[in-house]
Amino acid sequence: MINVKMLYYPGCSVKRNALEYEKKTLEILSKIGIEVYELDNWYCCGAFYSLAKDDLMKHIGGLRTLIKAQVQARKHGTNKLLTLCPMCYNVLKRVNHMLRENPENLDTLALFMDEEEKYTIGIEVLHLLEVLRDNIDKLKRLVVTEVKDVVVAPYYGCTVLRPREIAFDNAENPEVMDNILRALKIEVIEFPFKTECCGAYQSVFNRKIVFEKSGEILEEAAVRGANIITVICPLCKYNLETTLLSLGKKLRIEIVYLTDLLSRATGP
Amino acid sequence: MSEVLNRVVEYSGKNPYACYQCGTCSAVCPMVRFMDIPPHRAIRLLQIGAGAFVLSSNTIWICVSCMRCVDRCPRDVAPGVVFEALRLITLRQGIDKLKYEEISNIEEAPTLAIVSASRKLTG
Amino acid sequence: MSVASVTVSRREILKPKMVKIYVMGREYLVPEGLTIHKALEYAGFRLIRGVGCRGGFCGACATLYRKPGEYKLRIALACQNVVEDGMYLVVLPYTPIPRVKYKLESLKPDVGLVLKLYPEIARCVACNTCTKACPQGLQVMDAIQAIKRGDLAKAADLTFDCIACGICSMRCPAEIRHANIFHLVRRIYGKYMSPKPRHLEDRIKEIEQGKYREELEKLKQASVDELKKLYASRVIEPEE
Numbered sequence: 247m248i249n250v251k252m253l254y255y256p257g258c259s260v261k262r263n264a265l266e267y268e269k270k271t272l273e274i275l276s277k278i279g280i281e282v283y284e285l286d287n288w289y290c291c292g293a294f295y296s297l298a299k300d301d302l303m304k305h306i307g308g309l310r311t312l313i314k315a316q317v318q319a320r321k322h323g324t325n326k327l328l329t330l331c332p333m334c335y336n337v338l339k340r341v342n343h344m345l346r347e348n349p350e351n352l353d354t355l356a357l358f359m360d361e362e363e364k365y366t367i368g369i370e371v372l373h374l375l376e377v378l379r380d381n382i383d384k385l386k387r388l389v390v391t392e393v394k395d396v397v398v399a400p401y402y403g404c405t406v407l408r409p410r411e412i413a414f415d416n417a418e419n420p421e422v423m424d425n426i427l428r429a430l431k432i433e434v435i436e437f438p439f440k441t442e443c444c445g446a447y448q449s450v451f452n453r454k455i456v457f458e459k460s461g462e463i464l465e466e467a468a469v470r471g472a473n474i475i476t477v478i479c480p481l482c483k484y485n486l487e488t489t490l491l492s493l494g495k496k497l498r499i500e501i502v503y504l505t506d507l508l509s510r511a512t513g514p
Numbered sequence: 515m516s517e518v519l520n521r522v523v524e525y526s527g528k529n530p531y532a533c534y535q536c537g538t539c540s541a542v543c544p545m546v547r548f549m550d551i552p553p554h555r556a557i558r559l560l561q562i563g564a565g566a567f568v569l570s571s572n573t574i575w576i577c578v579s580c581m582r583c584v585d586r587c588p589r590d591v592a593p594g595v596v597f598e599a600l601r602l603i604t605l606r607q608g609i610d611k612l613k614y615e616e617i618s619n620i621e622e623a624p625t626l627a628i629v630s631a632s633r634k635l636t637g
Numbered sequence: 638m639s640v641a642s643v644t645v646s647r648r649e650i651l652k653p654k655m656v657k658i659y660v661m662g663r664e665y666l667v668p669e670g671l672t673i674h675k676a677l678e679y680a681g682f683r684l685i686r687g688v689g690c691r692g693g694f695c696g697a698c699a700t701l702y703r704k705p706g707e708y709k710l711r712i713a714l715a716c717q718n719v720v721e722d723g724m725y726l727v728v729l730p731y732t733p734i735p736r737v738k739y740k741l742e743s744l745k746p747d748v749g750l751v752l753k754l755y756p757e758i759a760r761c762v763a764c765n766t767c768t769k770a771c772p773q774g775l776q777v778m779d780a781i782q783a784i785k786r787g788d789l790a791k792a793a794d795l796t797f798d799c800i801a802c803g804i805c806s807m808r809c810p811a812e813i814r815h816a817n818i819f820h821l822v823r824r825i826y827g828k829y830m831s832p833k834p835r836h837l838e839d840r841i842k843e844i845e846q847g848k849y850r851e852e853l854e855k856l857k858q859a860s861v862d863e864l865k866k867l868y869a870s871r872v873i874e875p876e877e
Contacts (some may be wrong), residue, residue: 260622262593262748262787286669289763289782292631295581297598300528306631333626408581416658417585443544447631448759450617454546456577481626488619614756621749625759625785628752632759 251324252372253315253336255333258290259480264330267480269375270505271330277512278384280377282324291334294447295340303357309342309355310314315369320393326370327474328377332406332479333339339412341482342371373406374505375422375478376414386429389512393430399437399472400424400505401463405473405483417441423476423504430511439466444485468497476504518565518603525599532534532589535555539583539593553583553593558594574600575611579634605637612636638706656722673700673715673726686730691716696800696816699772702726712772712804736816739821746829748787755818758784760811767805767815773798777805777815784822792819793826 260268275282289310298302319325329335345352346367356364362482400423407417417423427434442463462487467475477483486501540552550571559568560576584592612635620628650784653668658676667676674688698715702724737754744750753760756779767777776795784792801816820874
């Protein structure tokens with residue numbers, strides 16, 4: 247099997263709250279022939295891309311990650327950087343894009359970070375969904391169990407497909423996750439709330455917002471007959487699960503990471 | 515020309531005067547029902563020099579930068595980016611909106627939540 | 638042919654080379670080779686703040702300085718670093734970091750707890766100012782990022798030599814209280830994460846079970862002469 251190599255950036259939440267997400271993902275990736283190398287001594291990317299035009303300081307976390315990837319890309323012979331968390335993907339891809347469009351920002355930052363090597367904008371930031379989509383044939387061949395009694399509502403969240411410059415699928419009606427699940431013969435419902443915001447960081451600021459938004463997503467999924475919602479983001483999972491608990495388990499729905507379900511279908 | 519509008523243009527690089535009030539941003543905003551002033555009206559208030567009114571509402575603090583309005587705006591007014599600039603007017607004065615002592619779930623929430631809230635709600 | 642003989646007085650030979658330093662903006666001529674503290678005393682200052690152990694360990698004498706023509710802000714310890722010609726310096730008397738109260742017994746080796754006590758860690762933007770400000774040359778930013786990643790053991794290891802001078806916290810744009818955070822992490826590591834010394838635990842159990850009580854009682858009852866005899870006849874390096 248031809249092995250594709252990739253660098254891997256976990257992000258702070260995967261390593262702390264979502265270890266099972268990482269474990270199942272690495273299993274699936276090794277089954278389809280992708281070898282990942284976790285970045286050495288990686289830094290927090292900042293979780294949200296800073297939108298102000300003059301604010302370069304907030305991009306430094308992302309830039310340092312990209313420079314580390316650049317150094318280790320030479321060691322491992324690959325310039326692809328895989329991310330699991332869609333917020334990390336969002337930040338890193340947009341920082342990459344911003345530096346390419348504004349080389350004077352790159353110069354200013356290089357002058358400030360005078361002890362690191364200069365970033366040459368050579369890293370390709372990828373999200374797990376893209377990688378799975380590109381290997382969908384290999385996934386099809388790996389199906390060993392038919393996952394029965396499972397009706398899935400795929401949930402994408404906000405940050406993996408917006409804004410347009412980082413999207414790898416239609417932001418209004420994405421089909422990436424749906425196709426991956428269908429390829430593994432898992433039943434998928436049509437879910438119009440698949441890109442509706444779960445409430446994001448309002449879970450630590452204004453929890454009422456999260457309960458209402460996540461509550462709507464859960465109820466819509468239940469009404470359409472789903473018993474599983476697949477997620478790709480640790481924060482979305484936390485928001486949906488805490489809302490589910492607060493509804494007193496009236497809804498028979500389970501929140502599951504996408505690769506967990508894929509793992510069940512492709513056997514141990 | 516209002517001081518608020520000047521700062522908004524400086525921080526965001528966007529032009530609120532390009533908005534022709536089509537209302538698409540408010541239609542796609544997931545948080546609009548929690549806001550005092552919907553996005554399209556906030557831009558209008560900026561246009562007529564009433565930026566201070568927007569600053570005193572809760573609109574910009576309810577916004578979670580989901581980028582739907584930025585994607586959809588036909589005139590590249592990008593309300594999401596304008597709101598970030600409005601947030602920065604307060605935050606850059608050293609006024610933090612997030613009070614860590616009031617977060618009841620700071621231990622269980624994923625690190626993501628606290629880091630992103632710190633980025634958007636503290637200076 | 639006469640060799641020009643130059644008589645140099647003893648005084649001239651012993652006179653040290655002088656350098657110019659600027660303490661809080663005022664120029665002083667001090668002998669080169671003195672530490673900053675000694676140079677200040679030579680110049681007539683009486684040190685009552687910004688001075689401590691004078692051995693490079695207590696962190697009281699953190700000094701900021703610049704050389705003329707450079708923008709780089711440099712850090713030194715006044716008791717260790719020697720004066721350089723053209724130094725514009727100030728010795729900082731105090732870094733304000735009040736203690737956060739916690740009970741070590743009710744903590745766990747969990748990042749969530751560290752974040753609860755010191756939530757400003759989430760504001761770190763990885764600017765690296767703290768690392769550049771450390772007089773001990775520690776990897777300060779790496780330690781904070783290790784905590785963010787959840788790796789408390791690594792943070793404890795990286796900050797072992799921290800003397801809590803506080804310069805990193807003064808310079809940090811996110812207002813992080815490094816010294817106290819590292820102290821907490823090292824304490825958590827020591828209590829909950831580092832491997833336990835088995836021989837110490839065994840010995841404590843033996844003492845609690847009274848293995849040495851009889852011997853100690855005998856010694857307590859013994860007279861001064863008996864004690865002197867026992868002491869003089871002790872085995873200095875036992876074979877077992």
